[in-house]
Amino acid sequence: MNKIDEIQQEINRVIKGKEAVVEKVLAAMLAEGHILLEDIPGVGKTTLAMTIAKSMSMDYKRTQFTPDVLPSDILGFSMYNNQTRDFEYKPGSIFCNLFLADEINRTSPKTQSALLEVMEEGNVTVDGITRQLPVPFTVIATENPIGSAGTQLLPESQLDRFMVCLSMGYPSHENAVEILKGNASKPLSHVKAVITTEEFSNLQRQVNDQFVHEMIYGYITTLVEKTRESEFVALGASPRGSIALLRMAKAVSFMRGRDFVSPEDVEAVFLDTLGHRVKISTRAKAAGLDTPAVLRKIFNGVEAPRT
Secondary structure (H helix, E strand, C coil): CCHHHHHHHHHHCCCCCCHHHHHHHHHHHHCCCCEEEECCCCCCHHHHHHHHHHHCCCCEEEEECCCCCCHHHHHEEEEEECCCCEEEEEECCCCCCEEEEECHHHCCHHHHHCHHHHHHHCEEEECCEEEECCCCCEEEEEECCECECCCCCCCHHHHCCCCEEECCCCCCHHHHHHHHHHHCCCHHHHCCCCCCHHHHHHHHHHHHCCECCHHHHHHHHHHHHHHHHCCCEEECCCHHHHHHHHHHHHHHHHHCCCCECCHHHHHHHHHHHHCCCCEECHHHHHCCCCHHHHHHHHHHCCCCCCC
16 A cells, blocks of 8 residues: 555544545645645545644644734734844645635635735745745635625635645444544544654655656647636636646555556546636627536536547
8 A cells, every 4th residue: 555545544533535635635735736626615625634744744734714813913023022122934724735724715805815826836925024934834724605694705826726625525324423533533533653854855855856748738728728718717727727727636556556647547537627717708698608518618628639
């Protein structure tokens, strides 16, 4: 059993019946991306993040986003020290390996924007001084569905920085029973570390080195371009979406034990990687199509290469 299988097994001991979600979260982390979990309260979003951090020996911090959370709470601030007669930097909660932004759509746009540089460059700039974040670094953000009281839409620039947007959903009856049985024993307390942060960083480098055929590059580019040309899409995916799709496909191929990317790897992550990046048109809504249906229509209209 390799390290990835060990991590998945450890997480699945706590998160029951969500093997597909766990696999895609790990793939996004291997691809050095960030994850947005959009779902109703109480289905295990926070528990998933905490379990991942424990299983990978990661320094983990959580911020509950509310309207009064300030950018300085996350990025840090400078404070005057009377003894040294100088300003000292006090790091914010973002300085960790795994940062959980809980209910990110309940805070102000100003605070949400504090994460833009962090998620894109892995840096924090305060008072003109740029500081590097620990490596590896991942943001897992949770949000309640739009329409819940006190929530607001994330701007496109913020959404585009999340590699994938996933939903956990309710557990099946059998898994719900397993959750009830295991709840009394506090399952998080039994999670053991199966990999170090250094080992995980090495896996990320191996993922980045996966071979990609020229035809796969063209295939991914065409798929993303079609999202901009479709009559059912008002806002198509950006070049950052192409990069995210490639990196996710690399991670999936690595997790499946191959050293090259296949069209099947692209298909496996197409909806999760581009679903939050496109906005469907009124024509699509009039035709009774939602975002997944529109993306499937686009995907089926592009012939996969035979590599």
